[in-house]
Amino acid sequence: MATEANYLLVDIALPVPPRRVLTYTIPPPLREQVEVGKRALVPLGPRLVTGYIVGLLSSEPVSPPGLKPIDAILDQEPLLDHHLLELTRFVADYYLTSWGLVIRAAMPPGIDRGTIRTVELIESPDLSSHPLSVDRLIKGTDKLSPLQREILTMLQTRGRMDLSSLKRRWPAKEVNALIRTLVNLDLATLVYREHMPTVRPIYRSLLDLAADRAVVQTEIDALRKRAQRQASLLEHLLQSGSKLTSAEATAIAGVSGVRRLIAKGFIRRTTEEIERSPWEETAIATDLWPTPNSAQQTAIDGLLEGLRSRTFFPALLHGATGSGKTEVYLRVIGEVVRRGKQALVLVPEIALTPVTADRFRSRFGNRVALLHSGLSPGERLDQWRRIKRGMADIVIGTRSAVFAPLSRLGLIVVDEEHDASYKQDDEPRYHARDVALTRGRMLGIAVLLGSATPSFETTHHAKEEAYRLFRLPERVENRVLPSMTLIDMREERLSRHVLSRNARYAARDSPTPPLQNEGTGGSGGRGAPLIFSERLTDAIKKTLAKGEQVLLFINRRGYARLLLCRECGFTLRCPHCSVSLIYHAADGRMRCHYCDYRERPPSGCPQCGGIACGWFGYGTQQVEAAVRMLAPDATLARMDRDTTRRRHAYRQILRDVQQGRTQILIGTQMVGKGHDFPGITLVGILSADASMQLPDFRAGERTYALLTQVAGRAGRGDRPGHVIVQTYNPEHYCILAARNHDYEALYRIERPLRERRGLPPFGFLVLLLVASSHEGHAQENAERLADLLLERAASFPDRSRGQALAIEGPAPAPLYRLKGRYRWQILAKGLDPRALRHWVKETIALLPPSEQAGIEVDVDPVDLC
Ligand code: ADP
Numbered sequence: 076m077a078t079e080a081n082y083l084l085v086d087i088a089l090p091v092p093p094r095r096v097l098t099y100t101i102p103p104p105l106r107e108q109v110e111v112g113k114r115a116l117v118p119l120g121p122r123l124v125t126g127y128i129v130g131l132l133s134s135e136p137v138s139p140p141g142l143k144p145i146d147a148i149l150d151q152e153p154l155l156d157h158h159l160l161e162l163t164r165f166v167a168d169y170y171l172t173s174w175g176l177v178i179r180a181a182m183p184p185g186i187d188r189g190t191i192r193t194v195e196l197i198e199s200p201d202l203s204s205h206p207l208s209v210d211r212l213i214k215g216t217d218k219l220s221p222l223q224r225e226i227l228t229m230l231q232t233r234g235r236m237d238l239s240s241l242k243r244r245w246p247a248k249e250v251n252a253l254i255r256t257l258v259n260l261d262l263a264t265l266v267y268r269e270h271m272p273t274v275r276p277i278y279r280s281l282l283d284l285a286a287d288r289a290v291v292q293t294e295i296d297a298l299r300k301r302a303q304r305q306a307s308l309l310e311h312l313l314q315s316g317s318k319l320t321s322a323e324a325t326a327i328a329g330v331s332g333v334r335r336l337i338a339k340g341f342i343r344r345t346t347e348e349i350e351r352s353p354w355e356e357t358a359i360a361t362d363l364w365p366t367p368n369s370a371q372q373t374a375i376d377g378l379l380e381g382l383r384s385r386t387f388f389p390a391l392l393h394g395a396t397g398s399g400k401t402e403v404y405l406r407v408i409g410e411v412v413r414r415g416k417q418a419l420v421l422v423p424e425i426a427l428t429p430v431t432a433d434r435f436r437s438r439f440g441n442r443v444a445l446l447h448s449g450l451s452p453g454e455r456l457d458q459w460r461r462i463k464r465g466m467a468d469i470v471i472g473t474r475s476a477v478f479a480p481l482s483r484l485g486l487i488v489v490d491e492e493h494d495a496s497y498k499q500d501d502e503p504r505y506h507a508r509d510v511a512l513t514r515g516r517m518l519g520i521a522v523l524l525g526s527a528t529p530s531f532e533t534t535h536h537a538k539e540e541a542y543r544l545f546r547l548p549e550r551v552e553n554r555v556l557p558s559m560t561l562i563d564m565r566e567e568r569l570s571r572h573v574l575s576r577n578a579r580y581a582a583r584d585s586p587t588p589p590l591q592n593e594g595t596g597g598s599g600g601r602g603a604p605l606i607f608s609e610r611l612t613d614a615i616k617k618t619l620a621k622g623e624q625v626l627l628f629i630n631r632r633g634y635a636r637l638l639l640c641r642e643c644g645f646t647l648r649c650p651h652c653s654v655s656l657i658y659h660a661a662d663g664r665m666r667c668h669y670c671d672y673r674e675r676p677p678s679g680c681p682q683c684g685g686i687a688c689g690w691f692g693y694g695t696q697q698v699e700a701a702v703r704m705l706a707p708d709a710t711l712a713r714m715d716r717d718t719t720r721r722r723h724a725y726r727q728i729l730r731d732v733q734q735g736r737t738q739i740l741i742g743t744q745m746v747g748k749g750h751d752f753p754g755i756t757l758v759g760i761l762s763a764d765a766s767m768q769l770p771d772f773r774a775g776e777r778t779y780a781l782l783t784q785v786a787g788r789a790g791r792g793d794r795p796g797h798v799i800v801q802t803y804n805p806e807h808y809c810i811l812a813a814r815n816h817d818y819e820a821l822y823r824i825e826r827p828l829r830e831r832r833g834l835p836p837f838g839f840l841v842l843l844l845v846a847s848s849h850e851g852h853a854q855e856n857a858e859r860l861a862d863l864l865l866e867r868a869a870s871f872p873d874r875s876r877g878q879a880l881a882i883e884g885p886a887p888a889p890l891y892r893l894k895g896r897y898r899w900q901i902l903a904k905g906l907d908p909r910a911l912r913h914w915v916k917e918t919i920a921l922l923p924p925s926e927q928a929g930i931e932v933d934v935d936p937v938d939l940c
């Protein structure tokens with residue numbers, strides 16, 4: 076309760092690196108408002124930050140010295156209830172991160188206040204009088220590095236920028252050096268600038284009757300003769316029973332008329348929140364509910380039984396692509412809602428959401444809410460508030476929606492549970508599927524994981540009967556799973572020289588980079604890269620001739636993979652990250668896919684001056700160019716991160732394919748995400764190998780999932796689908812397993828490998844990444860941490876079969892340099908997850924704070940490279 080005046084101190088969870096919860100005093104005027112679950116603005120060093128009240132402490136005779144008072148309470152009502160506080164705290168402990176960061180991830184973005192460090196350029200009134208103006212600095216060559224000049228140019232157009240956003244875009248070292256120079260020259264200052272929430276609820280003012288109907292009627296009669304317009308307004312409000320906006324009311328009674336009616340107490344102003352809706356259009360006519368087939372019915376019955384048990388009920392729905400999993404979700408959710416409970420449906424990515432969301436909405440109407448980052452901040456806030464007020468029965472959302480403020484939750488569905496996007500790749504590094512299971516356990520409800528290609532871990536739990544397993548082995552309505560043909564690209568390459576003569580298109584007519592094109596690798600022949608096998612070329616033409624649609628999958632955006640000199644072996648790399656730059660035809664630049672560094676392609680080899688530089692490998696853009704040559708009349712669309720930056724771009728591309736306007740869709744893994752494209756009968760997987768070669772123990776499972784999911788887009792309509800997979804490893808077990816739709820085969824091969832190495836789900840992992848802009852420091856710190864871990868391992872009781880905690884590494888991270896920082900990694904392993912976490916946490920705590928700050932901790936990592 077807000078009125079307990081004997082509370083003097085509050086515990087605040089802060090969404091910033093000191094991982095602790097800090098205690099503050101409450102100044103008397105704020106005591107009435109203080110409540111657990113509300114936000115507070117508090118001082119932290121020279122800054123003000125938004126934190127979360129997580130505890131109230133009993134009064135003490137005198138307040139302990141050194142505690143600071145909170146500055147303001149930001150909410151009228153708590154944003155977090157007891158359950159969400161408990162859940163976020165559990166998640167923070169589990170992932171060895173700060174509670175405040177997890178709470179912030181659970182909140183709609185943009186609602187906080189605080190101060191941020193900002194660089195502001197100092198305007199000098201007469202630029203020419205200043206010996207070193209910003210302009211001159213940019214043009215001059217001595218003082219600044221090329222990158223610093225780039226940053227300064229940006230700063231000049233904006234006038235001022237947040238330090239954190241500068242450092243997100245450019246290496247911290249360069250930003251710091253530039254700022255030092257500017258401050259020394261009196262050209263810039265660093266200030267703490269207060270920022271307000273960037274998004275708020277919006278309200279409008281409405282006019283409503285304030286008196287009894289009978290009294291109003293009497294007044295209307297009285298006003299009829301002398302104030303006709305006022306009478307009309309009252310009449311309107313009385314008759315319609317609804318409220319009017321100020322503008323509408325003024326149009327009827329005039330400004331003074333409205334004012335007089337308010338003064339006399341017949342009408343009053345009220346405010347009403349306006350909801351910004353994410354829906355493009357109102358719900359389309361209700362869908363018919365298809366009658367479940369027998370496999371679906373068995374799953375539905377089993378799940379309903381689980382719901383009735385009122386205990387934690389984790390289940391896996393393993394169903395082929397197009398087997399009707401979503402129908403099962405819809406049925407079970409229908410039952411949940413009928414019982415007055417709510418359902419949360421998690422989906423991996425925005426690309427999936429519009430279609431799924433429309434389907435839910437056409438069944439359940441307006442009680443469906445959406446929560447994902449594709450919404451505008453205002454829409455997201457309003458959806459969140461709607462959910463918080465209990466106005467949604469069903470929430471569909473991506474990762475962070477797992478924290479949706481639902482108070483009557485009865486079921487959580489995690490669709491495509493294997494998808495790596497459920498794991499957040501920066502702090503807090505939680506996995507939404509695992510948080511969903513935790514939330515389900517805490518609430519004692521059902522959690523349904525669904526996938527055509529379940530993760531190895533989930534499959535294992537289902538096999539061990541920790542989860543109930545339901546299967547939908549066949550596609551609905553007797554549609555067959557697509558047949559898959561493997562093309563051995565090694566053979567294709569041998570016969571390549573014959574083909575290459577007719578296939579020079581890419582080098583001559585298409586919008587190619589200014590250098591010649593080379594083969595896809597090694598000592599391959601000259602000419603265009605080998606993109607299409609003869610078989611695939613044929614199949615594309617035939618499919619188009621039949622009026623059917625084609626999907627082409629390539630797991631790389633951009634034009635070409637790398638620029639390589641055949642004379643000296645030089646490749647053009649990012650100066651800040653250890654990756655090759657990738658050519659983008661759209662702006663004619665080489666780009667880094669990690670830090671977005673860009674530069675013009677060189678005209679010759681920058682190293683040896685030779686002219687034998689050429690492009691190797693290919694991405695979506697080059698495929699697009701090649702397809703235009705192959706099928707000049709076909710309508711085609713490309714779906715990758717470059718073409719889907721605009722807000723509704725996904726929707727438009729997907730709709731054009733669904734409605735048959737696009738004949739060929741080219742895309743990255745985005746195209747494999749559960750879309751229902753009834754007209755696609757041919758899927759071409761241009762290269763199955765890239766994901767298989769990653770140095771990650773999940774590479775096999777990922778490749779299987781990717782192939783199966785992309786292939787699963789074929790033949791979802793009346794006509795059967797066919798898939799052509801091009802590969803240099805046609806005998807690889809995960810490619811064969813995918814072709815045979817045989818997940819068991821993959822599981823049988825991988826299980827002993829994982830068990831032997833103590834990898835998930837048999838053991839647990841924590842990945843530690845030690846980074847520094849100084850190469851030597853990164854290595855030294857990583858080695859020191861590894862030594863310390865080994866030294867301390869013996870003192871941690873591992874309750875599991877006597878097997879000790881262990882580490883792999885330290886080793887340079889697979890992506891060794893990122894945004895100018897050198898990265899080393901250590902993989903900590905243990906069979907007892909609790910002992911493992913304690914060991915890691917307590918060892919890191921022994922290091923000096925500056926070293927701790929350079930360590931990233933990833934519990935249950937899903938990406939090891
Ligand atoms: P999944 O989620 O497994 O990919 P969906 O639930 O999207 O499968 O089903 C694929 C298609 O089949 C959808 O168009 C859906 O409306 C339809 N469908 C699902 N179940 C049935 C059924 N029992 N009878 C007829 N059509 C069905």
Ligand code: ZN
Binds near residue numbers: 650652668669894
């Ligand atoms: Zn880079």
